[in-house]
Amino acid sequence: MNAFVRNLRVVRRMTAADIAQQSVYRGAWIIFMLANICMPIISLLIWRTALASGAQLPVDERYVTTYFVLLGFVTMATSSWMAGFLAQDIRMGKLSSWMIRPASLLAGFVANNLSEKFLKLFALVPMIGVVWWIFRDSMNIPAGPGRWALFAVSIVLGAMLVFTIDILIASLAFWMDDVSALVQARVIIASVLSGAVVPLALMPEWSRGFVDHQPFRYTVSFPVEIVAGQLTGSELLAGLGFQLGYVVVFAAIARLVWAAGIRAYSAVGA
């Protein structure tokens, strides 16, 4: 328990330091977030056109609109970009210096993740606000704070899930020379299976069983679905259960693989 509290304290300190450091690049974050909402807006316009010209979708205009307006926010909030960097630290031997420090190398990556997201929020939320305002007449806004609270919980769980998946992929660098192809594959596969390209509700009928239960759904689509509607109370509970289950399972596997990797690690340059 002591180690856990110590790690938490380290993460808190490092996050604060990172925020101070990263806020130098304020302009860059704004431009990054501008790029981040381009795709959801393009998809939003396309699917609204399809609906308006008589396409028979299984979801209505309000669902599609709410989905894509919130999508940019959720993909940002649950994203992780560290796999490539972590793999590089393992391969180049930067891990060595962390092994004699009183906290894990991963603490640094958690701090980096949290601090960048904190800064991105300031750039992204006003942009989402503007898009929301433009489409305010066809947004689904859940009554009461309950759904929003679940939305927040689900985003946190989703972020943890993406982060542990990234640890898993990066840990393969303990045994492989180059994991960049794997990282790229993860990004491409996840973009479709997480619902970041097309809402999973629009996936064909034959793929339903697989699409609804695979882990990537819980990284982006599920939190958005909580607000965009359609989920009944029991589906919500089951979904949250699945999400929590995936987080626990992936965290356990990541922990095992990471520990095995540390044992197999032979520092470069030592």
Add this chain to the structure above:
Amino acid sequence: MSTLDRTWWHKQWRHARLWRRFFAQAVVRETHFRAHFLTTLLVGLVQLGLGIVPTLLLFGFTAEVHGWSRAEVIALVGVFQIVTGLMATFVAPNLNRMTTYLTEGELDGVLLRPVSSQFYLTLRWINVAELTNVASGIAVLVIGLVQADLSPGPGQVVQAVVLVGTGLVLLTAVWSAMSFLAFWLQSVNPIGFVFLNLMEAGRYPLVFFPVAVRTFLTFAFPVAFATTFPVRALAGDLGWGTVALGVGLAVVAMLLVRLVWRRGLLTYSSASS
């Protein structure tokens, strides 16, 4: 006119010969990195396949949208793949380096050479492996045209090729202008992401967007000239007026970018000295 060239034409010819050297060097270089060639090919194919998913899903719910059938949109995805492949081959490797050129002072070395610095910065590096995406784009285009039962005549093919050319020039001009902002902003790497994300709009016909956005995608971010108009030309429902408009816009855009470059260069004060 420098003493190197007797006339303006000699200067252009010298640059064309230089570019041929760049290309030859890039081909030789690629043969040394065969794994890179293979991964580029594989990633390109997977991205092409996944990029077409929204289109296929969309046309699972309806037979046509604003007069566009599924086959025509597939042809358009093919043209999009050709255009993005060409940009990734000839333009992206250069404009992605713009920040380094300016912040590391590499531009100093370029300015000293007996070559147009803007030409050198925009076209020096070539990623030959990305040409595989142009090939797969041509394949998708042909599949789309066959499915749509279109057989364009030579005049229409000329129209389409010219339009793709103007689209490429226009998009390169926009991206260059965005990159040359580095003279004032220091770092422009994120601007490249904005450009690539906006490009995605080119996957869909122009009429799929609201009217205001259509204007934006025709004149401000002219991706319409690169994808929608060429496919409409192949379908035979586009006059030479649009082609002329595209050529005119391309000339104006090149002149404007030239101006931005000149103004930017005036503010450049080297990074190391």
